[in-house]
Amino acid sequence: MECIKSLRGSYAFVAINKSDDKLIACRYKSPLILGIGDGEFFVASDVPAILEYTNRVIYLEDGDFVVLTTNGYEILNSGVKVERSVEIVPWGLEAAEKSGYEHFMLKEIHEIPKVIEDTLIEYVSEDILLDVSFAAGISEITFVACGTSYHASLVGKYVLEKMADIPVRVEYASEFNYHNIPFSRTLVVGISQSGETADTLEALRLAKKRGVRTLAITNVLGSTITKIADYILYTRAGPEICVAATKTFIAQLMVLYIISAKLSPISRSELDDFVLKLKMLPEKVQKILDEEDEIRKIAEKFANYENMMYIGRGIGFPVALEGALKMKEISYIHAEGYPAGELKHGPFALLGENTPVVACVVRDNTYEIMLSNVKEVKARNSPVIAVAGEDDDEVEKYVDFVIRTPSVDPVLTPVTYSVALQLLAYYAARKRGCEIDKPRHLAKSVTVE
Numbered sequence: 001m002e003c004i005k006s007l008r009g010s011y012a013f014v015a016i017n018k019s020d021d022k023l024i025a026c027r028y029k030s031p032l033i034l035g036i037g038d039g040e041f042f043v044a045s046d047v048p049a050i051l052e053y054t055n056r057v058i059y060l061e062d063g064d065f066v067v068l069t070t071n072g073y074e075i076l077n078s079g080v081k082v083e084r085s086v087e088i089v090p091w092g093l094e095a096a097e098k099s100g101y102e103h104f105m106l107k108e109i110h111e112i113p114k115v116i117e118d119t120l121i122e123y124v125s126e127d128i129l130l131d132v133s134f135a136a137g138i139s140e141i142t143f144v145a146c147g148t149s150y151h152a153s154l155v156g157k158y159v160l161e162k163m164a165d166i167p168v169r170v171e172y173a174s175e176f177n178y179h180n181i182p183f184s185r186t187l188v189v190g191i192s193q194s195g196e197t198a199d200t201l202e203a204l205r206l207a208k209k210r211g212v213r214t215l216a217i218t219n220v221l222g223s224t225i226t227k228i229a230d231y232i233l234y235t236r237a238g239p240e241i242c243v244a245a246t247k248t249f250i251a252q253l254m255v256l257y258i259i260s261a262k263l264s265p266i267s268r269s270e271l272d273d274f275v276l277k278l279k280m281l282p283e284k285v286q287k288i289l290d291e292e293d294e295i296r297k298i299a300e301k302f303a304n305y306e307n308m309m310y311i312g313r314g315i316g317f318p319v320a321l322e323g324a325l326k327m328k329e330i331s332y333i334h335a336e337g338y339p340a341g342e343l344k345h346g347p348f349a350l351l352g353e354n355t356p357v358v359a360c361v362v363r364d365n366t367y368e369i370m371l372s373n374v375k376e377v378k379a380r381n382s383p384v385i386a387v388a389g390e391d392d393d394e395v396e397k398y399v400d401f402v403i404r405t406p407s408v409d410p411v412l413t414p415v416t417y418s419v420a421l422q423l424l425a426y427y428a429a430r431k432r433g434c435e436i437d438k439p440r441h442l443a444k445s446v447t448v449e
């Protein structure tokens with residue numbers, strides 16, 4: 001305990017003293033849990049690591065110092081004994097197994113219809129059950145997040161501004177500290193699948209320090225973000241083992257759609273209509289999964305390229321960003337997401353027969369101009385793969401391949417298109433023989449700033 005006083009920064013570690021069979025575990029700003037088994041204990045940074053042995057967990061808090069012996073455990077904080085409640089993790093063991101799939105990533109993509117259903121059961125019945133008191137009196141929303149959760153936030157911006165007419169900013173959590181954001185009547189929303197991303201936690205702490213109301217959207221019960229934010233909404237995706245976020249991204253989108261609908265001034269019948277469209281998403285996604293072989297064939301044709309561009313407009317732009325992130329992180333193909341209109345301001349120079357372009361073509365007010373952008377790309381000899389709705393019989397005239405997805409309301413295309421792009425990345429990475437579930441240099445929870 002003496003040496004802890006001289007430690008600086010964030011840490012979580014275990015130390016063993018062989019001479020007296022004592023194990024010490026402590027944490028500060030890094031995740032650490034204590035699993036309570038049958039006559040045995042476990043220390044880990046994340047629940048899936050111990051699910052095989054127990055689902056009874058203590059989420060340790062900053063400064064906690066656990067002393068484990070064969071007789072039991074004791075938790076101290078600042079030298080004083082403290083009690084921490086034992087939580088029952090609602091995840092079954094099968095959630096942490098591949099269940100016959102080649103990779104966790106593919107299994108987790110295939111769980112998406114169920115994840116959507118579970119989220120809807122949680123927050124929607126005839127009506128939207130979500131309590132939105134976190135938004136009472138606010139005049140704007142600022143999202144803080146990283147990686148895929150940042151892309152979910154960008155989709156949230158489009159949807160909230162369109163449906164609820166609330167101004168929304170989206171900040172990389174790691175940049176939030178450097179911006180002078182006016183805080184009056186702002187709700188700061190931190191989105192984090194793991195609830196342990198250091199940058200997102202720091203951004204929320206900063207918002208709290210400035211007296212701003214905070215909301216966390218996370219997939220992990222008891223994670224650190226839930227200890228910081230004033231309000232918490234859980235996504236119901238179950239544990240995600242693959243480093244690349246797939247089902248948790250879709251679960252985040254679902255929660256954002258539900259918040260937007262609840263805050264929207266739309267009429268009762270429009271709301272019913274929207275809820276119906278949400279409820280049809282599981283079968284729409286299932287159709288993509290049933291026909292994934294078509295996506296596999298396209299992915300395998302493009303697996304040998306070293307550079308790719310993903311483009312989109314409006315709500316298609318964050319979809320392009322997320323598609324590119326998925327491709328780069330698991331296949332190591334250099335993939336960039338761009339607003340389609342930005343290509344002519346520089347990236348055109350990179351186009352050509354060695355740079356395929358994935359175009360996310362949404363049938364809304366961006367459609368015509370997006371088709372023009374696709375033609376511009378083709379004129380520069382880039383092979384083009386379009387992701388489009390099944391009712392779009394125009395786009396195929398201008399591109400080399402079309403990944404067809406079931407028709408949905410344009411606002412919901414981030415769900416269907418993203419599932420298709422997750423599969424595209426998966427099969428390209430598989431063809432390249434990559435370590436899909438554990439890409440090089442990456443961690444599932446990024447607990448350093």
Ligand code: AGP
Pocket residue numbers: 146147148149191192193194195196197200243244245246326329443444445446
């Ligand atoms: C996504 O595939 C990545 N693993 C990564 O970008 C991730 O989304 C990011 O690190 C944020 O994680 P979080 O949602 O747990 O905060």
